[in-house]
Amino acid sequence: MSEYQYYEFQAVDRPLTSKEQAELRALSTRAEISATRFTNVYHYGDFKGSPHQMMERYFDAHVYTANWGTRVFMLRLPRKLFDPKLAAPYLTDEQGLSLQTTREHVILTFAVQDEAGEWDDMEAPGLAELLPVRSDLLAGDLRCLYLGWLRAVAAGHLDDKEVEPPVPPGMKSLSGALDSLARFLDIDLDLLQVALAASPEAPARLSPSREVLAAWVKALPLREKDALLVRLMEGQDSLLGAELLQRFRKERAPAPRAPTSPRTVGGLREAARVLHERQVKRVMQMQAREQARRERELAEVREKALRALAARESAAWNEVDAHFATRKPGGYDVGIQLLKDLGEVARRQGRAAEFSARVRILRELNARRPALLARLEGVEEG
Numbered sequence: 001m002s003e004y005q006y007y008e009f010q011a012v013d014r015p016l017t018s019k020e021q022a023e024l025r026a027l028s029t030r031a032e033i034s035a036t037r038f039t040n041v042y043h044y045g046d047f048k049g050s051p052h053q054m055m056e057r058y059f060d061a062h063v064y065t066a067n068w069g070t071r072v073f074m075l076r077l078p079r080k081l082f083d084p085k086l087a088a089p090y091l092t093d094e095q096g097l098s099l100q101t102t103r104e105h106v107i108l109t110f111a112v113q114d115e116a117g118e119w120d121d122m123e124a125p126g127l128a129e130l131l132p133v134r135s136d137l138l139a140g141d142l143r144c145l146y147l148g149w150l151r152a153v154a155a156g157h158l159d160d161k162e163v164e165p166p167v168p169p170g171m172k173s174l175s176g177a178l179d180s181l182a183r184f185l186d187i188d189l190d191l192l193q194v195a196l197a198a199s200p201e202a203p204a205r206l207s208p209s210r211e212v213l214a215a216w217v218k219a220l221p222l223r224e225k226d227a228l229l230v231r232l233m234e235g236q237d238s239l240l241g242a243e244l245l246q247r248f249r250k251e252r253a254p255a256p257r258a259p260t261s262p263r264t265v266g267g268l269r270e271a272a273r274v275l276h277e278r279q280v281k282r283v284m285q286m287q288a289r290e291q292a293r294r295e296r297e298l299a300e301v302r303e304k305a306l307r308a309l310a311a312r313e314s315a316a317w318n319e320v321d322a323h324f325a326t327r328k329p330g331g332y333d334v335g336i337q338l339l340k341d342l343g344e345v346a347r348r349q350g351r352a353a354e355f356s357a358r359v360r361i362l363r364e365l366n367a368r369r370p371a372l373l374a375r376l377e378g379v380e381e382g
Helices: 018-025 051-057 132-138 143-154 176-184 189-196 210-218 222-234 240-252 265-311 313-325 329-348 352-365 370-376
Strands: 005-010 037-042 061-066 070-078 096-101 105-113
Touching: 005 051, 051 061, 051 070, 051 105, 070 132, 070 176, 096 143, 105 143, 105 176, 132 143, 132 176, 132 240, 143 176, 143 189, 143 265, 189 265, 210 240, 222 240, 265 313, 265 329, 313 329, 313 352, 329 352, 329 370, 352 370
Parallel strands: none
Antiparallel strands: 005 037, 005 061, 061 070, 070 105, 096 105
16 A cells, blocks of 8 residues: 655635745645645655644644544644633543644644554545634634544543543534544544533524624624724734634633533443444344345245246246257256246145156256256256
């Protein structure tokens, strides 16, 4: 299997300058570089740059996939809009979710390290599918952090006695981006179903309606609204919308709360195992019922065919002779199958001895055809 590595970076909050693009070009002569994007594919060799350093200096999002089982999704968030303490309960280091901070930013890394596996990374969700997670996170939606922690559970990276962190509300209805993240992190579906079942319903809609937002904006002090409009008109604050939405959610929705009866990592794994066994049993039962149905249908078709054959038995014997007369393997096979069906008709009518006698005559008439005689050995005489 040939090597495959894919790197993609994206600038969201501001475009790259010409100088910055030139600095990136020095890292790779083959990469596709624009004011907002850097992509490169490797089938041999490795990238000379450091993804972490590139995220610190240039980009707001990054995806890396390799066909030996490694995947990385990174997000850079302004510290003024994201408090690192929010991620603290969900951090798991190498497998799952890790965090580093700079003077102005927080960098979150969602990682899968499974070099024992062989994945088709061409099917992995791309950065375009994952990027909406960043906007949600900046607006106060912490569900992606729990998925990062759950990846470590799926990988067996956490001790069974470790207690589950707070489960954010609204996880029973994952958005398209969050569903893509769960697939990117290769979280087992049974574990995902068990884990998300404990998520409380969101007390406020994670995607508020226009009417709800309008009512909230109307209640803001007039002087504050004037200041916000000035910031918008200056065009220097691309995160103003995320900042306001985050504030809205903080006022409307409480922070995630730990369950009254906290679950352990071991408990989650065991519940996922039980659910998997139950689902496998259900599938097997469904398959058994479907197999029984198909067998009944085949039996009905067979019964109908045998009744029709009994009604034209004399003509069928002539067809057997005609097939054998072709002296061709295909004709032999068709004739033998028809002969077997005639044997079943005879046995049902209590004429097995008559059928056996006719088969013996066929063997005598075709004594010089070894290929046909070999096939006739498979026909029961009675």
